[in-house]
Amino acid sequence: MGNGNLTIWIQTPELVYDPPTGAVSRGAEVTFRLGPNVLNATVTFEDGSCFDAQGPFPLSNITLAAATSEHSVKLVATPRNYPFKVDMNVDPGSAPKSVAAGHLGSELETKKGGIDVTTDPPKDVKK
Numbered sequence: 001m002g003n004g005n006l007t008i009w010i011q012t013p014e015l016v017y018d019p020p021t022g023a024v025s026r027g028a029e030v031t032f033r034l035g036p037n038v039l040n041a042t043v044t045f046e047d048g049s050c051f052d053a054q055g056p057f058p059l060s061n062i063t064l065a066a067a068t069s070e071h072s073v074k075l076v077a078t079p080r081n082y083p084f085k086v087d088m089n090v091d092p093g094s095a096p097k098s099v100a101a102g103h104l105g106s107e108l109e110t111k112k113g114g115i116d117v118t119t120d121p122p123k124d125v126k127k
Contacts, residue, residue, distance in 0.1 A: 002006065002034065004019075004024075004025070004028055005028050005029040005030070005031070006018070006019070006022065006023075006028065006029070006030045006031070006115065007025045007030075007031045007033060007034050007035070008022075008030065008031070008037060008113065009033050009034075009035050009036050010032060010033065010038055010041050010043075010059065010088060010111070011034070011035025011036075011037060012035070012037060012038070012084050012088075012090055012109060014034070014111065015086065015111050015113045016045075017113075018027075020113060021116070022113070022114060022116050023115075023117075023118050024050075024073050024115060024116070024117060024118070025031070025075070025092070025096050025114040025117070025118055025119075026073050026074065026075045026077050026117065026119070027072065027073060028072070028073050029050070029070060029072055029073075030050075030066055030070070030071050030073060030115060031056060031069070031070045031071075032059060032068065032070075032071075033059075033067060033068050033071040034059050034060075034061050034068075034088075035042045036068040037060075037090055037091050038061060038088050038089070038090055038091070039060070039061055039088075039090065039091055040058070040059060040060040040062075040089050040090040041058075041059045041086050041087065041088035041089070042056050042057065042058050042059070042086070042088075043055060043056060043057040043058040043059070043069065043084055043085075043086050044057075044084060044085050044086075044087070044088050045082060045083070046083065046085065047055070047083060049071075049082055049084070050073045050074060050077040050078075050082045050115060051071040051072065051073065051074060052071075052072075052074055052116055053071065053122070055115045057069045062072065062096045067109055073115075073117055075076075077117045078117070079117050079119050080116075080117060081114045081115070081116050081117075082114060082115045082116075082123070083112065083114045084111070084112070084113055084114065084115070085110055085111070085112050085113075086111045086112075086113065087108065087109075087110050088108070088109050088110075088111070089107070089108055089109075090108075090109050092107050095102065
């Protein structure tokens with residue numbers, strides 16, 4: 001059941017949805033946020049997004065503002081699942097020193113996710 005906003009944390013070992021259902025209503029806000037071990041990432045919707053902007057949406061942990069990407073679900077978005085992929089560069093510094101010593105730069109990972117748009121109206125948080 002979609003009711004309100006959705007935050008998707010881009011991190012390893014997996015994407016984390018808040019709330020965990022990954023469901024949103026038309027008009028709700030969706031925020032992509034980078035986790036602390038991700039240097040940068042690009043979110044790409046391969047079959048169209050539920051936002052006015054189609055992407056891709058780049059994020060970077062260089063600044064706090066660049067580490068988030070906020071979007072409103074279109075009021076006319078078709079209710080369905082909108083799959084996306086995330087290509088991210090992960091900081092290898094979280095690995096043990098003996099392993100990290102052999103790595104220069106970052107490690108590329110790809111994760112897949114989805115946003116479920118429902119026809120449920122968003123809850124009014126002012127009530």
